[in-house]
Amino acid sequence: DGYGNLYIADNYNHAVRAVDLSTSIIRTVAGTGTAGYTGDGSAATSARLNAPNGLAVYPAAGVLYIADTGNSAVRKLDLVTGTINAFAGTGIAGYSGDGGTATSAQLNLPWGVAVAADGHVCIADQGNHMVRCVTSGVIQRVAGTGTPDFSGDGSAASVATLHYPGALLFDVAGNLLISDTSNNRVRRINAVTGLIETITGTGGQSFQGDDGPANAAMVYGPYSMALDGYGNLYIADMFHNRVRKITTNQATMTFAAIKVGGLSSTQTITVENAGNAPMTITNVATISNASLDTSTTCAANIVLASSANCVVGAKFNPQVIGNPVTGHIEVQSAAINAPAVLTLSGEVLTLDPTVVNLSSSPNQFSDTWQPFADGKL
Numbered sequence: 001d002g003y004g005n006l007y008i009a010d011n012y013n014h015a016v017r018a019v020d021l022s023t024s025i026i027r028t029v030a031g032t033g034t035a036g037y038t039g040d041g042s043a044a045t046s047a048r049l050n051a052p053n054g055l056a057v058y059p060a061a062g063v064l065y066i067a068d069t070g071n072s073a074v075r076k077l078d079l080v081t082g083t084i085n086a087f088a089g090t091g092i093a094g095y096s097g098d099g100g101t102a103t104s105a106q107l108n109l110p111w112g113v114a115v116a117a118d119g120h121v122c123i124a125d126q127g128n129h130m131v132r133c134v135t136s137g138v139i140q141r142v143a144g145t146g147t148p149d150f151s152g153d154g155s156a157a158s159v160a161t162l163h164y165p166g167a168l169l170f171d172v173a174g175n176l177l178i179s180d181t182s183n184n185r186v187r188r189i190n191a192v193t194g195l196i197e198t199i200t201g202t203g204g205q206s207f208q209g210d211d212g213p214a215n216a217a218m219v220y221g222p223y224s225m226a227l228d229g230y231g232n233l234y235i236a237d238m239f240h241n242r243v244r245k246i247t248t249n250q251a252t253m254t255f256a257a258i259k260v261g262g263l264s265s266t267q268t269i270t271v272e273n274a275g276n277a278p279m280t281i282t283n284v285a286t287i288s289n290a291s292l293d294t295s296t297t298c299a300a301n302i303v304l305a306s307s308a309n310c311v312v313g314a315k316f317n318p319q320v321i322g323n324p325v326t327g328h329i330e331v332q333s334a335a336i337n338a339p340a341v342l343t344l345s346g347e348v349l350t351l352d353p354t355v356v357n358l359s360s361s362p363n364q365f366s367d368t369w370q371p372f373a374d375g376k377l
Helices: none
Strands: 005-010 015-020 025-030 055-058 063-068 073-078 083-088 110-115 121-125 130-135 138-143 165-170 176-180 185-189 196-200 222-227 233-237 242-246 249-254 267-272 279-288 290-292 309-316 322-333 340-349
Touching: 005 055, 005 063, 025 063, 025 073, 055 110, 063 110, 063 121, 073 110, 083 121, 083 130, 121 165, 130 165, 138 176, 165 222, 176 222, 185 222, 196 242, 249 267, 279 290, 290 322, 309 322, 309 340
Parallel strands: 110 165, 249 340
Antiparallel strands: 005 015, 015 025, 055 063, 063 073, 073 083, 110 121, 121 130, 130 138, 165 176, 176 185, 185 196, 222 233, 233 242, 267 309, 279 322, 290 309, 322 340
């Protein structure tokens, strides 16, 4: 969270615990250690959970969402008051409620949970083989049909099939990543188009693909996922007993110190189609702390032939103070390793940086010599 706490779903102890990373002290923040469902509206440490799994913090609201898997519910913990409440699910496994209030809808073994930048929450409704999202208290199915299968890449996520989806994660562009666990794939729902695609995994169970394209690699039971500050994706490849890393297509630009809210000079970077087929750019998006310059030639619907390129002109436009502060621009396309992420980095100050100018002036000497009174030097 924003205070340096690491939250742990202590599944078999039916509790959620927090580690203060500055002191390494652990404490229980929800659950009593006894499986059950009690405590809504009360202190979370007196409430009962049942085999919690996915956790998601929303720092802007000071809230921790808990996938209370064994209770087929998602609970909401206020990190300021310590109070827990129902967020989605009735506590009875089933499938119902799309288009209605999330607390009246039925879930079936919710596993992963993720919060978008705007605060809406998505749930991997694992036993129903779908992903459902809650916006302003209303729940809707966004991916999966309820049939455990694999289909739908390149189509709307709502008509695609999933098979025991597990972890969920939003990337910096707002795309939703899904560990489609029993399909041995990780899939992505595009935030702009709503289309779903596989980013890694072929469906097979063998171990292959390191140091090659992610969509040609095999993962076996992909489970948890995490992103680092550079947009690299880490996947718990469960049955291969490995953690795999997908490196983003990215570049970093470093800018001189600047005042918060300021606009830097322009740096440019070239985006090239290194593939063998034409590539259509679908969007060039300023994700955070960045602006596009008029020198930019990359744009939506531009088609780059093989080996062709376009230019992104980037300006650092930081809205927060820090060192370093990062910004992001994405060049989105249908390429295998899309999006291309441009990271802007620099120190951001409260005031304009101090500049010292040094200049010299000629030494001046008098051309009249004044002797002592006795005339001697």
